[in-house]
Amino acid sequence: MLVALVALIVVVGLLRPNFLQPTTLFQQLSGAAFIGVLALGMVFVVSIRDIDLSVGWIFNFSAVIAAKAMVLGVDPWIAAGIGIAFGAFLGLINGVLAVWLRIPVIIITLGTFSAFRGLSLVVNESRAVVPPDKTGSFFALFDVKLFGLIPSVAVAFVVLAVILHLVLHRTRFGYRVQAMGSNPDAARLGGIPVDRTRILVLVLMGAIAGLTGAMFLGFREAIDPVTGGDYLLPVVAAVIIGGTPLSGGRGTIVGAVVGALIIQVITTGILFLGVDVKWSTFVTGAVIILAVAVDQLVRRQRERRTRDTVDLG
């Protein structure tokens, strides 16, 4: 997938050399950050063969709560912390409902997709919530550029990706997540606490959505009632283009980063080329199908090699 990303950048760069300026390139990274960070969390969810449809509205609702707290005079840093905790709480609701009621996460979050959106609208009264005082260190942070070049949002994206990569591949929690996706029955019969792990994954997803909300608030200094509503599809697309299969067990954080960047480069690349923006949506769709098709091909090749003698009882 990395090859595809580099190829995309090279193609756009050959046609429009401006695109290859460092500033522009790092803009891609920060532009991909919000979808990208959400995709990092979604990698965990997809790794256990679930999918969280409500991420966009957890993101929105958490940002609204954080902004409201700022309106009420809470220190922006603490308000951001409240937003993250609130996101985690919404994730906990998803997880507990799914585990207690034995209903697939996709169904539960289909419900909470609307429920969180509705509650968010109640809280923000269908208006953008704008923190009154934007002079503090919290908001200043988002203007900082590392080495005068890399936007802080991009830095946060990369740092989070490194942390979550380590969590997925180097911790017992990450092992459990991958094992559950690899073979759910074997995981359960192997003594893995599958219910608790599933709840933890959804709490992690919620916290990450809350964190994305706080970052968005710091970056844009306001949260609209509709922002986040259309995040779900690009988030899942980034995960899948990155190579995490919906059948779980082989989650890749690095892949999700690349996937988010591919979507971003397609969008801005098309702008650079002067093509109508509408095409970017179409191309994103085509790339998803292409990515999954290639993945299937690779998988079938692997299975052909794996297949052993017929196993009759």
Add this chain to the structure above:
Amino acid sequence: MQAGALTAVTPAIAVAGLRKAYGGIQALAGVDLAVAPGSVHAVVGENGAGKSTLMKILAGAIRPDAGEVRIAGELAEMASPADARARGVGIVYQELSLFPDRSLLANLFPDRQPTRLGFVDVPAMRRRATPVLERIGLDADPDVSVGALGIGERQLVELSRLLIERPSVLILDEPNSALNERETGRLFAILRELSAAGITIIYVSHRLEEVFQIADRITVMRNGAVVSTEDRSSTSIGKVVEAMVGTSPRELFPPRRDPVESATRVLDGAPSGLVVRGLTVADELVDISFEARRGEIVGLAGLEGAGVATLLGVLFGTRRADAGEVRFPDGEGAPHSPTAAARRGISLVPADRRHQGLMLDDTIETNISQVTVGALHARRPWLDRAAMWAAARRQIAGLRIRADGPAAVVGRLSGGNQQKVVIGKWLEVGPSVFLLDDPTRGVDVGAKREIYRLIREFADGGRIVLFRSTELPEIVGLSDRILVLYRGRLAVEFEGGEIDDHGLLTAINTGHRPDAGQAHPAPPSSPEEVIP
């Protein structure tokens, strides 16, 4: 109708030279069989004898590699179940193929509903269904959804569905495994009536007593071939059992523990074992009580649905008991989850290793660490890759897993080596209890012998070992004690060496000890030849 008429009458259905292979395994190796019209013809045999394959060919569900099927004397090339139905052959499978959310009436006409002006003609469906339901004696509202009916009634719905198509040959593949005695009696009454009306019935079952109640003729299959076909009046349960089992190689099994020695060992070692008292699970287990001592291999035998799987489930924490008491050596009761079981050293090697035991796309290293990393408590959240690698190497060496190393992908190993990986992941926990559910399924003979040796070692190490197998010689050859479950009850208990394959087969099929008169002349209590 007497089957003696066979030579004079054209068989209702007959096969000759039927062969079928799956992969490298010959499921049918040249089967000849002729079924007289209007008779009830039973087909019996152990698991893997080829009964189901034969029935599926007769029903058009699979095509043979070679050989022919004749229906009423005519050569029948059946490419699909619809072909078979069109020729008057209907089959009831063991797993019912009903639509539980749809009405009884809708289930009777899954396809080819009568239509009128292009719409489904419900009144016509009722008209056609009513006489069949009356004939079967199924007294249920045609509009009730099938899911609301009992299992026995559902079986009758399945039968009614076939009868609506007026078949000339009716195949029942273990139709009564889920039925209680009253329902079985009712089914038999119906079958006799159908037989009297000229319908030919092929009846596949494990339960020999019932076979002898209903069948006119009995065919025994073994290893994909017919070994005998006799009139009921000229054979006996004992003879049928003998034909089913044949002879089995005994040298595969490690020597059994001397009962005197093991008794002493129990006395001077820790006396505690696994104690089960009055264990009951609604509709599945009734008042099960037994003890399993440390160091002893307890074999669990029983037909599918007899309760062995449920018992193992309760002991491992995947099932809940409704009543009764379980006491493990650690002084605690049944675990409430597999996680709890793993943390207490209770291990389960599941029956279906590919679906329940392994992560096939992952390495040996990842699989071996599944329980230790995934289930046990740990102080640090980080994975200790060095320890995982060492564990994989330890088990590869200890269990003699043939693989390139810890990084080998488990899906590419042979069945026997895969099973050793499942065993190995549990050995890493240092379990005190081993529950093994059919541990040698789909494993070659060499690996079987190694697994038997391992199981004996587990027991010799002072562990509690309970194992179930679908292969009787295995239970007979390996167990120090055998518990036979029959319809959810602990029906018979044998000491190791007391019983042979024939006796055990009789016990699991009838629920009681073989009669003295039918005991096999050569019980295997004589010293067994052992190859270490």
